[in-house]
Amino acid sequence: MIKILVNDGMKIEAIEKLKKMGLEVIDKHYVGEELEEKIKEVDVIIVRSATKVRKNLIDEALKTKKLKLVVRGGVGLDNIDVEYAEKNNIKVLNTPNASSVSVAELTIAHMFALSRFVYLSNLTMREGKWEKKKYQGIELAGKTLGLIGFGRIAKEVAKRAQVLGMKVIYNDKLGELKEYKTCKYCNLQEVLKQADFVSLHIPFCSKEGATIGKEELKIMKKEAYIINCARGGVIDEKALLDALNEGEIAGAGLDVFENEPNPNEDLVNHPKVSVTPHIGGTTKEAQERIGEEIVKIVEKEFLGGVQNGNAKAV
Template sequence: MYRVLITDGMEAKAVEKLRSLGYEVVEQYYEPEVLGEVLQEFDVLVVRSATKVRKNIIDKALEKPRLKLIIRGGVGVDNIDVAYAMERGIKVTNTPNASSASVAELALAHMFALARFVNISNVTMRDGKWEKKKYEGIELAGKTLGLIGFGRIARELAKKASALGMKVVYYDIVGKIEGYDCCEYCSFEDVLKRADFLSLHIPLDKQKGTIIGKDEIALMKEGAYLINCARGGVVCEEALLEALNSGKLAGAGIDVFVEEPTKNEALLSHRNVSVTPHIGAQTIEAQTRIGEEIVNIIDDFFRNSVI
């Protein structure tokens, strides 16, 4: 019987489905110092964001080579040393389709929150303040949405923003994407310069590190907004805070942080920041789709592989 370890949780019906297909499923989080040894007794590891699968864990697991498949329930795989795992004969995959709509909707929610002061007025009203005259916002219609990265999530956001009457410009390392004539492909610098709202949809490259820092923010419009529902490390939090304090940026919507849970109180408490605790994929619908996709990946892998 193939054994599956789920360390960061999975939708209950998906777990039940795996068991009904004959897999032994264990749902348990393990600290890094013991995870590698535990994995010696499993064929599959399913993680989300909390579990980090680094070289030392992979090496320890393969002292008794049973682990064959690692699945990241979600889009990014930066918490896994993918290339090293693949070199050691472990397949690594993710669920790129399942959470696109949910993350796109959260990015849009942050845009609305900032444009209409939903974030800060929620706080001040609960403090007994009625600051109506302070909260003269803006409409999203007619504004330019700039997208850095134009994968599945960004394309979902582009469709929703276009429906609201926003102009969409984008940059992607692969160039212009066919079939999206309603959106304008631009250079990286032009997207920064033109965007009223800049939304990031790029993975964290550990070698490149920060993508949006002081120099990139300097290229942006005065009073623009930055939205990051991608990965915390792609934005320099120090440069972002400086831009918010100076007024260079009017606001920021942040779902992801360099360190999670974040200890950056200055950013969390800033009146021009809308924050959420990495909940991009945390919808009932997305979790259901992620669970279904994980079940299919596991079952297809063992049905079609010669082990």
């Protein structure tokens, strides 16, 4: 019997569907040595962001050569050593479509929270303060949104921003995408220079380090805001703190951090920062879609047989 480890949780409806397919499902979170032992027993491991499938864990799996498939429920594969897994005939897949709308909506939510001081006035009112005159905000209509990275999530953000009356410019490593004529392609410096709101939608690469550091923040308008609902590390947090304290930018909306689940307290408590605890994909609808996509992946790979060799992540 095919054995599946759901290590970071999944909707119960999806788990039941897998069981009805005749598969054994272990719905439990393992860490450290326990995970290293359990990985030797399973054919599939399903993870979210919490579990890191690195070389050391893959090496443990290779001792029995039972593991055939790693599924990341969500967008991105930066918590998995994809190349090393594929090299050893372990296929790696994810669910890139499931949470795009959810993350896009949270991005817009942070923009509203910052532009109208929702995050701060909510707190001060609970402290018994009525600071109406202090919180003069700005409208999103007529402002320029700069997107760094123009993949699935960024495109969803762009659609919503345009409905709100925003102008959208973007930069992407693939260059200009000519089918998106309502959004203007610019180089990175122009995006930073022109945008009233800069939103990041790129993976983190440890070899390259932060995409946005001290120099990039200096290029931005003093009245501009930066949003990161992508990955911790794409913004240099020390440089961001300095920029906020020195008035180089107006504020930041952050859903992801360099050190999770123990983020930099100076950022979390900063009066110019709107924060959420990595909840971009945490909506009822997204979780349902993730579960449905994972069931389809497992069904396709195992009812048809997992093909070893030449496996490609998507």
